[in-house]
Amino acid sequence: MDRRRFTGVLLGGAAALASSRLRAQLRTPAAETFGIVPFIGVAERAVRDVDAALRAGLGVETRTLPEAVLFSATWNIPHDRWDVGQVIATARGLMQPPLTRVVGVVATDISPTFPSVCDWRLGDYDRTGLAVSVFRCERNARDETQVRFRLASAALHLAAHSLGMLHCPDTACVMVRARGDLRVIDRTSGRLCMNCHTRLGILAARAGAA
């Protein structure tokens, strides 16, 4: 084997090892399965984007549930829109084994729960799941691609929060603090940074040991 080829094999081996380590970190011992609940009026593509974001970004399993409706109890009267905490509670009511968490996807505007730990304001989360609003992702968006990026990033961000992840100082990381500024969200890579990947692995290991 010539020297250049040998180096190539070596580098390939190192990359494969790094990626298998990453997969090992991401594999949650108590496997998480997120149930995605599309609420009435949500486009199928939005559901597929959320599904892909969670599978690729967190390495979790997903199941898409049938379309659900929002009830009047979910309406936040002073804010004149759906209460995101109630949306999550409604989705949670549809949970069945093997689902461990739920994701409500809503076409309309929502009121993030106040006070919220998360400052993205495209949805919100609790320990049982999350909800995202397509309407909120559409605000001042330059095109459909940007709306889809925001929705996928918000779903990944909030799902990671629901697993115990905190905000990250890396401005390219999808776990960055946004202070409600969509420009901050638009500038991220839409993915977890290496530090967050490692942290997620540690959390998963702890969850498995608990």
Ligand SMILES: [Zn+2]
């Ligand atoms: Zn957040």
Ligand SMILES: [Zn+2]
């Ligand atoms: Zn990060």
